[in-house]
Amino acid sequence: MKKKYNWPVTILLILGLVTILFPLYITVVIAFKQPSEMGNTLSSILSLPKSWSFSNFAQAMKVTDFWHTLLNSILITGVTVILSVLLHSMAGYAIGRMKKRHKWFNRAYFYIVSGMFVPFAILMMPLVKETADLHIANIVGVIICYLVFFMPINVMLYSGYLTNIPEALEEAAKVDGGSTWSTYWTIIFPIMKPMHATVAILTALSTWNDVMTPLVIMSGSGANTLPLAQLTFQTQFGTNYNLAFASYLLALLPMLIFYIFAQKQILNGVVNGAVK
Amino acid sequence: MKKKNKLDFDRTYVWMTIPLVVLFFLFNTFPLIKGFMYSFTNFRGYGTYQSVGLRNYMDLFTDARVGHSYLFTFGVAICVTVLVNVISLILAMGLNSKIKFKSGLRALYFVPNILGALVVGYIFNYFFTYILPAFEKMVFGSGSSILASEKWAWVAIVVVCVWQSVAMQTIIYISGLQTVPEDIYEAGAIDGSTGWTRFKTLTLPLILPFVTINLVLTMKNALMVFDQIMALTKGGPAQSTESISYLIYNNGMSGGQFGFQSANAVLFFIVIVLISVFQLKFMGKKEEQL
Numbered sequence: 257m258k259k260k261y262n263w264p265v266t267i268l269l270i271l272g273l274v275t276i277l278f279p280l281y282i283t284v285v286i287a288f289k290q291p292s293e294m295g296n297t298l299s300s301i302l303s304l305p306k307s308w309s310f311s312n313f314a315q316a317m318k319v320t321d322f323w324h325t326l327l328n329s330i331l332i333t334g335v336t337v338i339l340s341v342l343l344h345s346m347a348g349y350a351i352g353r354m355k356k357r358h359k360w361f362n363r364a365y366f367y368i369v370s371g372m373f374v375p376f377a378i379l380m381m382p383l384v385k386e387t388a389d390l391h392i393a394n395i396v397g398v399i400i401c402y403l404v405f406f407m408p409i410n411v412m413l414y415s416g417y418l419t420n421i422p423e424a425l426e427e428a429a430k431v432d433g434g435s436t437w438s439t440y441w442t443i444i445f446p447i448m449k450p451m452h453a454t455v456a457i458l459t460a461l462s463t464w465n466d467v468m469t470p471l472v473i474m475s476g477s478g479a480n481t482l483p484l485a486q487l488t489f490q491t492q493f494g495t496n497y498n499l500a501f502a503s504y505l506l507a508l509l510p511m512l513i514f515y516i517f518a519q520k521q522i523l524n525g526v527v528n529g530a531v532k
Numbered sequence: 533m534k535k536k537n538k539l540d541f542d543r544t545y546v547w548m549t550i551p552l553v554v555l556f557f558l559f560n561t562f563p564l565i566k567g568f569m570y571s572f573t574n575f576r577g578y579g580t581y582q583s584v585g586l587r588n589y590m591d592l593f594t595d596a597r598v599g600h601s602y603l604f605t606f607g608v609a610i611c612v613t614v615l616v617n618v619i620s621l622i623l624a625m626g627l628n629s630k631i632k633f634k635s636g637l638r639a640l641y642f643v644p645n646i647l648g649a650l651v652v653g654y655i656f657n658y659f660f661t662y663i664l665p666a667f668e669k670m671v672f673g674s675g676s677s678i679l680a681s682e683k684w685a686w687v688a689i690v691v692v693c694v695w696q697s698v699a700m701q702t703i704i705y706i707s708g709l710q711t712v713p714e715d716i717y718e719a720g721a722i723d724g725s726t727g728w729t730r731f732k733t734l735t736l737p738l739i740l741p742f743v744t745i746n747l748v749l750t751m752k753n754a755l756m757v758f759d760q761i762m763a764l765t766k767g768g769p770a771q772s773t774e775s776i777s778y779l780i781y782n783n784g785m786s787g788g789q790f791g792f793q794s795a796n797a798v799l800f801f802i803v804i805v806l807i808s809v810f811q812l813k814f815m816g817k818k819e820e821q822l
Contacts, residue, residue, distance in 0.1 A: 266631040272621035275695070276643055279655050282663065298666045343552060358541065364553055371560050374804045375756055377780045378797035381790055382570065404559040407552060414639035436544035465648035467759050472785065481650045487762070490654060497658060504651045515646050519639045523703065530704045530745065
């Protein structure tokens with residue numbers, strides 16, 4: 257075992273972090289300053305605030321109705337993730353097991369996976385009409401749309417993962433008298449845990465940060481998600497940058513905190529999903 | 533005891549699949565067909581409308597604004613794809629070598645990917661509007677925002693897109709590099725391949741499947757660029773940074789061009805499918821040759 261570090265590369269990589277940390281630094285610094293502290297020169301923009309006050313945050317939270325908006329974001333992401341894991345895994349299992357045996361499942365597989373090529377731009381306008389006609393131009397409609405948008409990738413991930421799980425496991429359970437349904441939930445669903453984590457992470461990341469779907473479907477319903485609140489905030493209060501940045505920081509924080517705690521799982525999940 | 537026929541199979545599998553296929557049809561295929569139908573009408577998004585045959589499609593090819601949005605989108609997508617893949621491959625090689633703080637550095641370089649594109653766009657908007665000009669002023673004596681320049685605003689869009697997508701692509705390249713066994717390098721070293729030749733003859737061919745995935749992913753994402761434009765320029769100045777998605781959204785939803793932009797969306801869909809198929813075919817062939 258040799259333990260010689262490549263120091264020049266390490267140092268270059270640490271210096272490169274400036275590109276990641278600088279935008280975050282600006283966000284924090286401006287969010288804590290008062291408008292009177294902001295000048296036109298570089299040093300006045302980039303210097304640390306004279307006193308660290310949370311008044312911008314308090315005001316930004318009021319303007320964007322922060323707690324309510326946060327709750328919407330959590331609700332949409334949470335329900336989408338739970339339903340994706342339950343429903344997509346089920347379909348992924350059935351399709352994955354049967355697609356070699358029955359034409360019908362093979363067709364269903366290609367039908368769903370081909371959905372990956374459909375850009376949101378073409379669905380956008382008809383979906384607005386459809387959700388309005390069905391009276392689900394609200395959180396419910398947004399969740400249904402996400403369930404459909406993430407179906408291709410998730411079904412593909414689940415049915416791909418199944419090839420690692422020997423069929424003998426289910427057959428043994430069936431010999432013991434279990435139905436396909438109960439065998440699935442007691443044997444297969446728990447075994448697919450690593451894939452559940454991957455699907456949950458990928459789905460959560462895209463749902464939490466998405467702007468376009470809630471923008472076109474919920475606009476007018478009065479419900480906002482965190483990113484969407486920044487959009488309306490910008491058009492109404494765009495000139496007070498300190499307030500705006502406090503609001504941006506508030507929008508970024510939940511994800512940053514989540515990342516700090518689940519960093520390993522997130523990186524593993526992303527790798528798992530991308531390489532499959 | 534029931535006797536099992538080989539062709540017979542448990543209906544449970546069907547019931548596990550059907551609800552999702554139905555849902556998929558209702559919220560993906562059905563709107564797709566609907567959008568296709570709207571593309572032959574003069575629907576404005578409200579009120580009555582009539583069929584106009586192929587007129588929308590003819591107009592697409594003569595509409596300067598549409599033409600410009602395609603040029604702009606493709607220009608941005610190509611720049612982003614090239615830059616992202618070069619930068620993330622270099623970064624991945626660095627993060628995969630024997631460095632200190634390996635897991636910490638990897639975690640930090642991934643941060644841009646977990647942040648929402650819209651908010652990141654707003655932060656960069658401020659950077660381009662105030663900080664960069666202030667910096668220019670200090671160094672050159674004068675400075676102005678590139679976001680206000682018809683000629684250079686696209687650069688800002690590219691920068692923000694690259695900043696965000698490098699994170700994800702780097703992680704994919706790292707997992708690609710980890711599949712290359714160490715002894716291949718040792719064998720290569722005996723043959724005298726180091727540095728650039730080692731990269732060209734050993735590393736690159738071995739991670740080619742990952743290059744394919746990354747090229748397809750970055751290209752597809754960059755073609756759909758929307759949030760960044762919304763946050764940085766809103767299509768301006770003088771419509772110089774309108775991407776296809778932004779144009780469809782803006783003019784289709786509030787500009788009374790529902791039918792016309794539906795035709796644009798159909799064209800966009802066809803273009804995306806053609807590009808994806810071409811990329812997969814072309815890259816697939818290259819992989820086979822090795």
